[in-house]
Each structure stands twice: as C-alpha cells, then as structure tokens.
Amino acid sequence: MAYAQRTKLSERLYETMRQLVDSGQWSEGTRIPTEMELAEQHGVSRPVVREALIRLRNEGIINSKRGSGSFVLNGSEAPTKGFRPIENVADLIHAFEFRLTIECDAAAVAALRRRDEDMDVIIAAHNAFEEGMSDEAFGDLDLDFHIAVAQASQNSMYASTMSMLHKQIVFGMRLIGQFTNAATQTRLEVVRVEHAPIVDAIAAKEPLLAYEAMFNHLTLSRRRLLGFDAVLDWKRSGPTVLINKMGGPDS
Structure with a gap:
C-alpha cells in the first residue's frame, strides 16, 4: 500500500475512534477491540490500525497494557485534538514560527536515526507529487513528506505534532496556490x-545539513505564502539536540 494512502486511511480510522471516545460510546475504562478486530471491522490493514492507535496513545486518549489490550482513559479529560484554526496573517506567521522550531530539529534527528526503510518512505513521499493535482491533494502530499521525515527521527512526538498540524498546513498550501510565483517554476x-x-542530507546522515535544508524550505514557503519576509526575533545556529550525544539506530 502506498504511504500516502496508508496515512489517509490511518487518519480516517483515528477520527472514527476519536469520535467514539468524544461521544461517550467508548467511555473511560472501555477495552477497545484488538488490532486484528479493528482491521476486520474497518476493512484496513493492521499497520493502518497500528498507526491510528499510536496516535491515540501519544495524545493520552488510550493506554495499552501488555497482555490485556488497550483501554480508554478519561475521555472528558482527553486533550483537544490538533491546534486551533488559522484565522489571520498573525496566525500564519506563528504557525511557521512553530514549525521552524520543531521540523528543523526533527530533520536533524532523522538524519542521525533513520533506517533504510525510513529512507524508502521519505523518497516515496518525495516522488509522489504530480502535476495538475488539487490544492488539497498537494497539501496532503506535502504533509506526508514532512511526517515521513518526522517519523524517521524515531521520536513519535515529532510525528504526532506534524499530524495535528494537518489543517494548518493544508490551509497554507491552498493560500500559496492563490499566489503567482515570480519565477517560471511551477x-x-x-x-x-x-x-x-x-x-x-537525511540519506547521507548529515544532521546539520538536514537542519539547514529544512529551515531553508520552510523559510521560502513562508515567504511565498505571506509575500514578504517575516524576520524571526531570534534564530538558532543549529539544532537544540546535542548531535554529538545522540546515536543513530546502530549505536
């Protein structure tokens, strides 16, 4: 199954299960079906189910006990999913400011920890773009690429954060589509x-180059979207992670 397709199915299943919790149908303490049962009920593969369950666990909605299955935590206290909608230019600037702090580090860590299979997913996401696609499809594929980079970091919190930014990123991509690029490039x-x-940079396992490449991409994206440079009050010279203290998958 293509990475983009699996991500969309996982997102849909996540939304379905989240609604079951929010509505009270899955109340606190409910033991949810097993991966196999969920896969059969929703007609998806177990990897799709696993991704949705990981997101629910990362958000503190369910908890898994070895040998007992997964249980719903206090649904009424589950964190609000995602970030608030973008409403104005200031929100857009803040969204990019946040992404610059999170995604650049994620790219650097991915360069250190990525496995061969992670690299395959990143390359597939990079090659998935097609001419003439809708703004929403383009935004989804762009998000797929950034999530693939985040997942390669082997830190699920990076990937969860990127997933929660889905609406903000797609919204930004739609706006970018309304602007004419001054260059001749599509x-x-x-x-x-x-x-x-x-x-x-990630393929070469060069964390500083990965950091710089992601920073450059997000900065240029922000300029295309806003039509002007939004200068940061302060900029780091590199990742916050201690590169020399962090090992890759073989350390």
Missing part, C-alpha cells in the same frame, strides 16, 4: 527543488 518544481536537499 509549484511542483519548487517543492521538488526544496525537498531534494532535505532528502539528500
């Missing part, structure tokens, strides 16, 4: 050019 060409150094 939107697809721009993304390919800017994503390529990120892919190359």
Whole structure:
C-alpha cells in the first residue's frame, strides 16, 4: 500500500475512534477491540490500525497494557485534538514560527536515526507529487513528506505534532496556490527543488545539513505564502539536540 494512502486511511480510522471516545460510546475504562478486530471491522490493514492507535496513545486518549489490550482513559479529560484554526496573517506567521522550531530539529534527528526503510518512505513521499493535482491533494502530499521525515527521527512526538498540524498546513498550501510565483517554476518544481536537499542530507546522515535544508524550505514557503519576509526575533545556529550525544539506530 502506498504511504500516502496508508496515512489517509490511518487518519480516517483515528477520527472514527476519536469520535467514539468524544461521544461517550467508548467511555473511560472501555477495552477497545484488538488490532486484528479493528482491521476486520474497518476493512484496513493492521499497520493502518497500528498507526491510528499510536496516535491515540501519544495524545493520552488510550493506554495499552501488555497482555490485556488497550483501554480508554478519561475521555472528558482527553486533550483537544490538533491546534486551533488559522484565522489571520498573525496566525500564519506563528504557525511557521512553530514549525521552524520543531521540523528543523526533527530533520536533524532523522538524519542521525533513520533506517533504510525510513529512507524508502521519505523518497516515496518525495516522488509522489504530480502535476495538475488539487490544492488539497498537494497539501496532503506535502504533509506526508514532512511526517515521513518526522517519523524517521524515531521520536513519535515529532510525528504526532506534524499530524495535528494537518489543517494548518493544508490551509497554507491552498493560500500559496492563490499566489503567482515570480519565477517560471511551477509549484511542483519548487517543492521538488526544496525537498531534494532535505532528502539528500537525511540519506547521507548529515544532521546539520538536514537542519539547514529544512529551515531553508520552510523559510521560502513562508515567504511565498505571506509575500514578504517575516524576520524571526531570534534564530538558532543549529539544532537544540546535542548531535554529538545522540546515536543513530546502530549505536
């Protein structure tokens, strides 16, 4: 199954299960069906189910006990999913400011920890863009790429954060589609050019280059969207993670 398709199915299943919790149908303490049972009930594969369950666990909605299954925590106290909608230019600036702090570090860590299978997913996501696709489809694929990078970090909190930014990222991609690029490049060409150094740096296991490539991509995306440079009050010279203290998958 293609990565993009699996991500969409996982998102849909997550939303379904989250609604069961929010509505009270799955109340606190409810033992939810097993992975196999959920896969059969919803007609999806077990990896799709596993991704949805991981997201629910990361958000504190369910808890898994070895040998006993997964149980719903206090649904009324479950955190609100996602971030609040973007309503104005200030919100857009804040969204990019947040992404610059999270995604650049995620790319650096991914370069250190990525496995061969992670690299395959990143490359597939990078190659998935097609000319003439809708703004929503383009936004979804762009998010798929950034989630693939976050997942390669082997830190589920990076990937969960990126998943929760889905609406903000797609909203931004739709707005970008309304602006005319001053250059002759198409939107697809721009993304390919800017994503390529990120892919190359992670493949080469160069964390500082991955950090810089992601920072450059997000900065240019913000400029295209806003039509002007939003200067940061302060900028780090590199990742907050201690590169020399962190090991890759083989350490």
